[in-house]
Amino acid sequence: MKNPTVRDIARHAGVSVATVSRVTKNDPKVAPATRDRVMAVITELQYRPSELGRALATQRHGVLGLVLPGLSGPYFAELMSGAESVTLRTGSAVLVLGTHLRADSGEAVRRLASRTDALVVVGGTVSEELLEELSPRLPIVVVAGLAEGLTSVRTDGVTAVRELVEHLIVEHSITDLRFVGFDASSPDATARYQGFQESLESHGLVESAEPIVSGLDTVMGARAARRLHNEGTLPRALVCANDELAVGMIATLPGLGHRIPENVAVVGFDDLALAADVSPTLTTVHHPVFEIGVTAAEHALAAAGRRNEPAVVTLPTRLVIRESCGCAGEKERSRF
Amino acid sequence: MKNPTVRDIARHAGVSVATVSRVTKNDPKVAPATRDRVMAVITELQYRPSELGRALATQRHGVLGLVLPGLSGPYFAELMSGAESVTLRTGSAVLVLGTHLRADSGEAVRRLASRTDALVVVGGTVSEELLEELSPRLPIVVVAGLAEGLTSVRTDGVTAVRELVEHLIVEHSITDLRFVGFDASSPDATARYQGFQESLESHGLVESAEPIVSGLDTVMGARAARRLHNEGTLPRALVCANDELAVGMIATLPGLGHRIPENVAVVGFDDLALAADVSPTLTTVHHPVFEIGVTAAEHALAAAGRRNEPAVVTLPTRLVIRESCGCAGEKERSRF
DNA sequence: GTGAAAGCGCTAACAA
């Protein structure tokens, strides 16, 4: 049995296809009696309007594209969730693409673009040229990065890390700090490193050693911890580009005989759910990833159809002091 | 300037729309000369066939739907990556849906179904009834679970955990074991708990205490660790429903004064990349999640269009002995 | 408030 179409419904209900269409769209200008009659037939025949037909007629996919570097990590899960929560409201869906997976991500992004109404792109995943090529075709919002002429949603990582490092230097009198997670391909990581440098500089300090070049996930954090241990060159504080890295450290260093924060302070960035639950709890910067996803998706979808002014939206961050910097965390404080 | 259509290309190239269509599809039966002429016009006018038109004409979305409980965790990232690697080859894309996000996931799944050619569904995310309602409309493959009349891709968690627990009991003479991560909503977790029970039973042992009910992510692992510590009731071995939980334990217990594996052995399940990098390295069972994603996506997409016989595909697991059970891991062994 | 008719951009018989 084939799926029924508008025409089937129209015939059975004794109305025109236009009226059926109006009913499925909840168009108010349909007489209640007519509506009821049509609805009855719709439920009887189990009719559901074809997205395919609707899409072609309206010239809309009802789909938001999300381009991420990779598919792993809580950071990206949050971003996706934020975007998804918006598409839930608008009745659309999210198409994800992890660029690290494919050899030539360019074509993959182009194909994604031809299946979606708007794109949310994480900074550093798509080349400037491609962005320029695509942006006349559909609205693009850049997250955690900037691009000429495009709307972007971001936080001020430089200032946030400055505050964080300031805390380490001023409150804990630490002068021997090292940055973990230098990654030129990530605008976020780059900004955080810049904040780190500026903060040290403004206190007349120098980095204890080169920043550790690394990926940005837990595994790399664990590896970096092992390497640091083997080389016997742990500084007094490790400033990680994100919480995942920091958690990798916390999951590894104590097993290797290093106490956190007594021997070495570890701080992260992002404030993942996990940060409050590892031991010691992680001092970090709250990064509103979910809200970034929401905001980006809203702007992208809002711009689909009409053309919108590009804007730069900066969302606020917040310093979260816990235990891993050397402070007595709230929990410890109240428990003893 | 509007996007050019087949008709524009046909007119400019002096051919029919059918020929243009053939060229864009790489249909071999087009004379090279004609092809070149058409291609020239295509590149000149920057023509890209509309997915919208193509989809309606072929009655195909070119999209695979993936229904997951949630969007976080490396487990799901792997699954998605596997599915994505397949859609990359077929030129389609993946539409993800995290059911835990939405109040009424039923409607969301229905909507997803009406935008995709096939569905890959993680066991436990969609009700039996809905599965039955949807399966006549499009092929559905169930992952980590079973459903009447549907193809499913799985592993034998019961047997795998039995081997793992066997190791703890036989090689390490541990008799005091507790299961962490009981979750009735996850068929995987349920199977693992069953394997745990069977193994104990076959050795005449009883569980040291009720299984710990918990979510299945790192955060819950960390919380459970804290709880266990506070209650002062750590058994000799903690058998976790997955690696995430185990990593949460490893990230927390040492900070609380418990040595792994000397005081307490911790084992997981899945063999996430992280498992080999935490300290101590994690003894676990290799779970081919990526391959599950690949296999499920292949079956689902292959069944799209024609109707296929439902089948149950069981992929193999493999016991991975590392340090957290009490064995000297490979690394330690070669280093000292 | 409702209907008729013209597409949206493409593919796929079928003919030539």
Added chain:
DNA sequence: TTGTTAGCGCTTTCAC
């Protein structure tokens, strides 16, 4: 090898 001609299932003016 190429062209003609119907649709695919829906929305949307524009009349009535």
